[in-house]
Amino acid sequence: MLRYLTAGESHGKAVTAVIEGLPANLEIEPEDINRELARRQGGYGRGGRMELENDTVDILSGIRANQTLGSPVTFQIKNKDWINWQEIMSPAGDGGYEKEKVVIEKDEKVKEVTPKVTKPRPGHADLAGSLKYDQGDIRNILERASARETAARVAVGAVAKKLLKEFGIKVISHVVQLGPIEAEKQGLSFLEIENQVDNSPVRTLDEQAEEEMIEEIKQAKKAGDSLGGVFEVVTTPLPVGLGSHVQWDRKLDGRLAQALMSIQAIKGVEVGLGFAAADKPGSKVHDEIYYQDGRFQHQSNNAGGIEGGMTNGESLRLKAAMKPIPTLYKPLESVDLETKEEFKASVERSDVTAVPAAGVVGEAVVAIELAKAWLEKFGGDSMAEIKRNYKNYIHSLKER
Ligand SMILES: Cc1cc2nc3c(=O)[nH]c(=O)nc-3n(C[C@H](O)[C@H](O)[C@H](O)COP(=O)(O)O)c2cc1C
Numbered sequence: 044m045l046r047y048l049t050a051g052e053s054h055g056k057a058v059t060a061v062i063e064g065l066p067a068n069l070e071i072e073p074e075d076i077n078r079e080l081a082r083r084q085g086g087y088g089r090g091g092r093m094e095l096e097n098d099t100v101d102i103l104s105g106i107r108a109n110q111t112l113g114s115p116v117t118f119q120i121k122n123k124d125w126i127n128w129q130e131i132m133s134p135a136g137d138g139g140y141e142k143e144k145v146v147i148e149k150d151e152k153v154k155e156v157t158p159k160v161t162k163p164r165p166g167h168a169d170l171a172g173s174l175k176y177d178q179g180d181i182r183n184i185l186e187r188a189s190a191r192e193t194a195a196r197v198a199v200g201a202v203a204k205k206l207l208k209e210f211g212i213k214v215i216s217h218v219v220q221l222g223p224i225e226a227e228k229q230g231l232s233f234l235e236i237e238n239q240v241d242n243s244p245v246r247t248l249d250e251q252a253e254e255e256m257i258e259e260i261k262q263a264k265k266a267g268d269s270l271g272g273v274f275e276v277v278t279t280p281l282p283v284g285l286g287s288h289v290q291w292d293r294k295l296d297g298r299l300a301q302a303l304m305s306i307q308a309i310k311g312v313e314v315g316l317g318f319a320a321a322d323k324p325g326s327k328v329h330d331e332i333y334y335q336d337g338r339f340q341h342q343s344n345n346a347g348g349i350e351g352g353m354t355n356g357e358s359l360r361l362k363a364a365m366k367p368i369p370t371l372y373k374p375l376e377s378v379d380l381e382t383k384e385e386f387k388a389s390v391e392r393s394d395v396t397a398v399p400a401a402g403v404v405g406e407a408v409v410a411i412e413l414a415k416a417w418l419e420k421f422g423g424d425s426m427a428e429i430k431r432n433y434k435n436y437i438h439s440l441k442e443r
C-alpha cells in the first residue's frame with residue numbers, strides 16, 4: 044500500500060514528507076521534484092513569500108544512485124523564511140513571547156509584529172483551530188494550516204508522476220476560471236493543455252481571458268481584496284479498471300474528490316460534467332460505447348473517465364473550485380480571542396490569488412491517488428514486477 048504523511052510549519056525549519064510503499068528501482072532525480080516545486084511557486088497573484096522562497100528538495104532516505112530502494116523515502120524542503128522566524132518558531136526557547144515586539148522584514152518593508160497572534164482571520168483555520176486545540180496564540184494553528192504544506196505534497200506528487208510516466212500516463216492542470224473571468228477554451232485535449240499551459244502566467248490556455256484575469260487580479264490587489272477560481276486536472280487515457288465499484292472507500296471518484304478537497308481553500312470538486320450533468324437528460328450525458336482497434340471506447344467523455352468508481356479507459360477530467368484567499372488587506376470584521384473586542388483585521392503579506400499554484404497541487408494529489416490505485420491493481424515490489432503485471436492485464440483485455 045502506498046501512503047504518505049507530511050509535517051512542518053510554514054515558518055519552521057522545513058516541510059517534510061515520508062512516503063511508504065514505493066516499489067524498488069523507480070528512477071528519481073532531484074530535478075524531477077524541483078521542477079514541480081518551481082511550478083507550484085509560480086502563477087500571477089502570489090505574494091512576497093514566493094519571492095523569498097526557492098523550493099528545492101533534499102532527499103534524506105529511500106533513494107540511492109537515483110533509484111528507489113523500496114524503503115521509505117523522506118524529503119525535506121527548507122523554509123528560507125525560517126531565518127526571520129527562528130526566535131518565534133524555535134522548538135526550544137521562549138517563542139519570542141518575552142519580547143513585547145520583534146522587528147522582522149516582510150515584503151521589503153520593515154514591520155513590527157507581536158509574536159502572539161490573537162486576531163482570527165475570517166476564512167482561515169485561526170478561530171476553529173485555536174478553540175479546538177486550546178491555544179491562546181493563533182500562530183500555533185496557522186503555521187500548520189498554511190498552504191506551505193502543499194510544497195511537501197507536490198514533492199510526493201512528483202514521485203507519483205514519475206511512476207505513472209513509466210506507463211505513459213501524464214497529469215496536467217489548467218486554470219478555467221479566475222474570479223469572475225471564465226476561459227472560453229475548455230474541454231481541450233491533454234496535448235493541447237500540456238504544450239501551452241506552463242508558458243502562461245495564469246496557467247490558462249485562453250489568451251484573451253488571461254489578459255482579463257490579470258487585470259482582475261490587479262484590481263483585487265488594489266482594492267485589498269482576494270480572488271478564487273477553478274482549475275481542471277486532466278490525464279492521458281488511463282487503463283480501464285483502476286478503483287472499484289464494490290466498496291464505498293474503493294471508489295476512485297470518491298478518493299480523488301477527497302484528495303482534491305484536502306487542498307487548502309478547495310471547496311468544490313466536479314468529475315467530468317459534474318454539476319452540469321444535473322439539468323440534462325440522460326441521452327445528452329452518457330458516453331456512447333463503440334469498439335475499435337481492439338479496444339472498447341466512448342464517443343464522448345462526460346463521465347470524466349470514471350464510471351462505477353472505476354476508470355473506464357478514457358482521460359480523467361476533474362475540476363476543483365478554490366475560494367478567495369482568506370487573508371485580506373481590506374479589513375474584515377472579527378473578534379480578538381483574548382479581549383473579545385471587535386476589530387478589523389490588518390495584514391502584512393498574502394497572496395491575492397493562488398489558483399494556478401493550487402492547480403499544480405491538484406495535479407500532485409491526483410497523481411498520488413492514481414499511483415496508489417495503480418499499485419493496488421498492478422502492485423509488486425519492483426518496477427519490473429509491476430510492469431509484468433501491467434503488461435499481462437493489457438494483454439488479457441485484448442484477448443477477450
Ligand atoms: C497554493 C495556496 C496558497 C495559499 N495562500 C494563501 C495566502 O497567502 N493567504 C491565506 O490566507 N490563505 C492562503 N491559502 C488558503 C489557506 O491556506 C486556506 O484557506 C486555509 O488553510 C483554511 O482552509 P480552508 O480554506 O480549506 O477552509 C492558500 C492556499 C493554497 C492552496
Ligand SMILES: C=C(O[C@@H]1CC(C(=O)O)=C[C@@H](OP(=O)(O)O)[C@H]1O)C(=O)O
Pocket residue numbers: 053090092093096188189190191192194307392393394
Ligand atoms: C508559503 C506558502 O504559501 C503561504 C500560504 C499561506 C496560507 O495561509 O495558506 C500564507 C502565506 O504565507 P506567509 O504568511 O508566510 O506569507 C503564503 O505565502 C507556499 O505556498 O509555499
